[in-house]
Each structure stands twice: as structure tokens, then as C-alpha cells.
Amino acid sequence: MSTIVYVGLGSNEGDRESHLVAALTALSRIDAVAVLRCSSLFDSAPVGPPQPRYLNAVVALDCALSPQRLLVILQQIEKDLGRRREQHWGPRTIDLDILFWEGQVVADPHLQVPHLELHKRRFALEPLAELAPDLLHPVLGTTVKELLGKLAPQDVRRSEATWWPEASLPSNET
Numbered sequence: 155m156s157t158i159v160y161v162g163l164g165s166n167e168g169d170r171e172s173h174l175v176a177a178l179t180a181l182s183r184i185d186a187v188a189v190l191r192c193s194s195l196f197d198s199a200p201v202g203p204p205q206p207r208y209l210n211a212v213v214a215l216d217c218a219l220s221p222q223r224l225l226v227i228l229q230q231i232e233k234d235l236g237r238r239r240e241q242h243w244g245p246r247t248i249d250l251d252i253l254f255w256e257g258q259v260v261a262d263p264h265l266q267v268p269h270l271e272l273h274k275r276r277f278a279l280e281p282l283a284e285l286a287p288d289l290l291h292p293v294l295g296t297t298v299k300e301l302l303g304k305l306a307p308q309d310v311r312r313s314e315a316t317w318w319p320e321a322s323l324p325s326n327e328t
């Protein structure tokens with residue numbers, strides 16, 4: 155049985171856009187996972203210790219794996235893309251978080267879904283709201299749109315950056 159899963163992506167080291175694209179490519183290559191939709195890219199002020207600004211996005215996956223298995227694969231992708239675990243909430247080439255698992259709450263020692271910080275994070279809720287504004291938070295009982303409405307302002311802006319820069323798209327010109 156497959157389920158819709160929302161994964162948050164963030165990068166604030168090196169070529170942020172390339173890291174997001176590389177992570178998306180890796181996600182699309184996982185057996186039993188299909189990438190359904192991608193949000194816009196958002197440029198956001200760092201939450202936590204002083205560090206460079208982030209590029210954030212959310213993707214919707216159709217996933218036939220267990221949440222625990224997907225987490226292991228996401229952590230391998232982070233490792234492959236050069237992620238070092240040095241500082242809690244510190245700078246990273248790529249961060250992949252399971253934000254929502256449709257119809258399921260996970261409360262394991264190593265995995266909590268919905269992500270425990272989601273409702274506080276405009277950098278995750280803004281892109282998520284593009285894909286699923288009416289998605290209901292199963293613990294808080296409010297939709298993504300309502301969670302965003304309650305949140306204090308944070309510096310999160312839709313970025314000019316795109317998943318596929320125009321130069322790499324096939325041209326329509328003859």
C-alpha cells in the first residue's frame with residue numbers, strides 16, 4: 155500500500171540549489187517512491203544559531219515504504235551529499251525531514267511524524283501550503299493553512315531560484 159508523504163528539504167552550505175536538485179534526483183531514484191509534486195524554492199533566514207540563509211522546499215512523494223525505512227534512506231542521501239552532523243540546527247549541505255505521513259502518526263524514539271517542529275517553522279509550512287493547504291495536522295487538529303495563519307512573521311521569501319534553471323530546459327525555438 156502506498157501513501158502520500160511530505161518531505162522538507164533545506165540547504166545552507168555551498169551551492170544550495172544544486173544540493174536540493176541532487177536530493178530530488180536521489181529521491182526520484184528510490185524504488186517504491188514516486189515524486190508527485192514539488193513546491194517552489196524559498197529563501198529563509200536561519201532559525202537557530204547564526205549561519206547562512208537557507209533554501210527550503212517541500213516535495214510530495216507516493217511512498218510504499220515504512221516511515222522508518224524511508225528515514226534510513228533519507229539519511230543515506232544526506233550522507234552521500236556531504237552532510238556532516240556537527241551542530242544541532244547548524245549549517246548543512248542538505249537536510250531531509252519527514253514532515254507528514256498521510257493518515258499516520260509516528261512516535262518512535264528516532265522518528266516523530268508529523269515533525270515535532272513543523273508547526274513553528276514558516277520555512278517548512280510556506281512550501282507545504284503550496285502543495286497541501288488543507289492537510290490536517292492529526293495531533294493539533296488544524297490545517298496547514300491555519301497553522302501558517304497563527305505563526306509569528308519569519309523572514310521566508312519565495313526565491314527566484316528554480317529546480318530546473320531555464321538554461322537546462324529544452325528550448326521551444328526551432
Ligand SMILES: Nc1ncnc2c1ncn2[C@@H]1O[C@H](COP(=O)(O)OP(=O)(O)OP(=O)(O)O)[C@@H](O)[C@H]1O
Binds near residue numbers: 241266268
Ligand atoms: N520526522 C523526522 N524526520 C527526520 N528526522 C527525524 C524525524 N523525527 C525524528 N528525527 C530524528 O532526528 C534526528 C536528528 O536529525 P537532524 O540531524 O536532521 O536534526 P536537525 O536537522 O539538526 O534538527 P531538526 O530535526 O529539528 O530539523 C535524526 O537522526 C532522526 O532520527
Ligand SMILES: Nc1nc2c(c(=O)[nH]1)N=C(CO)CN2
Binds near residue numbers: 164198199200202243
Ligand atoms: N530557515 C531555516 N532554518 C533552519 C533550517 C531550515 O531548513 N531553514 N533547518 C534547521 C535544522 O533542521 C535549523 N534552522
